[in-house]
Amino acid sequence: MKISVPNLGNTSIAAKALFEGLQIDYVLPQVSSKSTLELGSKYSPEEICLPFKIMVGNYIEAMEKGADTFIITGSCGPCRYGEYCELQINILKKLNPKVELIVIDAPGDIGKDELLKRIGKISEKSPLCRQEKLKAVYNALRVINAVDDIEKALRLKAGYEIDRGHCKRILYEFKRRMLVAKGVNEMLSLIKEYKKIVGSVPIDKNRRVIKVAIIGEIYTIIEPFSNLYIEDKLMDYGVSTMRTLYPSWWVKNLAMSPLKLHSIDIRMASKKYLPYYIGGHGRECIGEAVLAHKHGCDGAIQIFPFGCMPEIVSKSILPTISKDKDFPIMTLVVDELTGEAGYVTRIEAFIDLLERRIKKCII
Ligand code: SF4
Numbered sequence: 001m002k003i004s005v006p007n008l009g010n011t012s013i014a015a016k017a018l019f020e021g022l023q024i025d026y027v028l029p030q031v032s033s034k035s036t037l038e039l040g041s042k043y044s045p046e047e048i049c050l051p052f053k054i055m056v057g058n059y060i061e062a063m064e065k066g067a068d069t070f071i072i073t074g075s076c077g078p079c080r081y082g083e084y085c086e087l088q089i090n091i092l093k094k095l096n097p098k099v100e101l102i103v104i105d106a107p108g109d110i111g112k113d114e115l116l117k118r119i120g121k122i123s124e125k126s127p128l129c130r131q132e133k134l135k136a137v138y139n140a141l142r143v144i145n146a147v148d149d150i151e152k153a154l155r156l157k158a159g160y161e162i163d164r165g166h167c168k169r170i171l172y173e174f175k176r177r178m179l180v181a182k183g184v185n186e187m188l189s190l191i192k193e194y195k196k197i198v199g200s201v202p203i204d205k206n207r208r209v210i211k212v213a214i215i216g217e218i219y220t221i222i223e224p225f226s227n228l229y230i231e232d233k234l235m236d237y238g239v240s241t242m243r244t245l246y247p248s249w250w251v252k253n254l255a256m257s258p259l260k261l262h263s264i265d266i267r268m269a270s271k272k273y274l275p276y277y278i279g280g281h282g283r284e285c286i287g288e289a290v291l292a293h294k295h296g297c298d299g300a301i302q303i304f305p306f307g308c309m310p311e312i313v314s315k316s317i318l319p320t321i322s323k324d325k326d327f328p329i330m331t332l333v334v335d336e337l338t339g340e341a342g343y344v345t346r347i348e349a350f351i352d353l354l355e356r357r358i359k360k361c362i363i
Contacts, residue, residue: 001025001125004067006058007032009222010151011247013178013187014144015071021136021184022126027067028179029058032225036061037336043091049080050226050305050335051219052088059092059099068098071122073250074105079279079309107258139184141251146191148246150174153198155231159209159240162202168235170197208362210299210354213292214243217304217311218281220334221245227303227334228343237351242297244288245281265291273317282310289321289329298354299328301347306335328353 004027005015012028019026030036032054040057059070070092074085085103092099102122107115123133154167161167174194181187212234220226222245231241244266256262266287274286285302292300302318304311315331322329330350332343 001069002027002066003069003071003122004029004059004062005071006055007223007225008219009224009247010144010147010175011222013147013175014140014247016179017143017184017187018136018140021139022123022133023128024123024125027062027065030061032058032223036225041336043095045087047307048087049307051217051223052080052084053336054223054226055084056088056091059088060095063092063096063099068096069100069102071102071104074103074110081280106254112258136184139188143178143184143187143191144251145248146195147175147178148248150191150194150198152243152246154201155235155241155243156211157198157201157203157240158235159211159238160203160205160207161238162204164238165236166201168232170194170201208358209238209240210351210358211240211242211297212351212354213288213295213297213300214241214303215245215285215288215292215300216281216302216314217285217308218245218250220303220305220308222247226305227332228338228340230301230303230332230347233344233347234351237348239351242292242295244291245284263287269294273321274314278310278313280308280310282314285311285314286317286321289318289327290325293321293325293327297327298358299330299350301350302329302331304331304333306333328357 002025003019005011007029015026016028036057037054038057039060040053040055043060044053044056055072062070072085072088085101089101092101102118104118105115126133128136151171154171158167174190177190178187181190214221214231221243224232231243234241253262263284266284269290270283270287273290274283277283289300289302302311302315304315318329318331321327328350330346332346
């Protein structure tokens with residue numbers, strides 16, 4: 001068994017920590033690129049959403065390096081994501097009949113025993129005892145929480161940095177070093193080292209910085225290739241960004257969902273505008289928009305793939321929030337045909353608008 005995962009932001013770093021901790025053979029996905037998307041599009045149904053196509057491209061690239069087992073997260077929800085695993089396994093089986101997909105789903109949907117059985121499948125090739133396996137899982141969780149926290153801190157600090165580009169350089173260097181680190185212990189000491197580095201970035205605390213919340217469809221906002229590296233672009237403009245949906249958030253949300261203690265703040269915030277779950281993370285998008293305003297952001301950018309059903313519903317509600325709270329919200333829709341020039345122009349125009357609003361308030 002050679003295991004792999006599709007790209008999803010920092011998930012590859014956590015997967016590396018987990019597989020190395022369990023001492024099982026693995027392949028990390030290549031950084032997603034245009035050729036990944038082309039490869040995925042070739043084998044995917046034409047009308048399926050963008051994340052599906054990029055994921056299929058990731059699988060095929062990993063299969064070329066010998067991967068035969070993939071872990072994906074599942075959903076029995078009403079959007080197309082509920083069909084992802086069935087459709088993807090059919091595509092992959094045609095390329096390699098021996099390939100396997102392990103779907104990690106919410107215990108409320110598949111039952112606790114089934115979830116444990118699936119997790120057991122991942123670790124069955126590990127030579128370690130039960131206690132050591134649990135330690136490997138614990139360390140992988142520590143890694144994903146810490147990596148996400150470091151990224152959040154750097155993206156927020158980017159607006160205040162004295163030396164433009166400093167935070168982005170640290171973030172890139174940190175992730176690169178994490179991906180080549182040998183073993184979990186080296187990864188954990190890198191985390192310790194970079195926490196100190198992040199804390200010592202020189203900043204101008206008195207600067208009036210533009211703060212933007214990134215909201216929308218979970219895959220598109222977590223996986224930078226699918227959103228054309230929007231957060232990196234905003235860092236280049238000296239804009240601070242905030243985002244709730246990180247892989248570590250997803251893990252916590254999944255763990256708390258059987259007790260109905262997940263995303264309480266988001267649920268409360270979305271109550272007035274969208275009190276129901278509509279599939280995907282449509283409700284979270286609404287709650288996050290309200291919270292972004294409450295937490296002092298100057299605006300929010302919603303991003304989702306073309307044809308995403310839950311986010312289309314959210315998109316129709318966001319103008320009401322924007323009007324009620326006098327809070328600018330821009331929507332960006334991406335697909336394989338999105339042109340970078342037009343995309344960048346829209347982001348720049350939105351930042352200009354926020355800048356003018358801030359100046360007006362100061363005058
Ligand atoms: S949330 Fe949207 S993009 Fe994601 S799987 Fe569902 S329909 Fe597709």
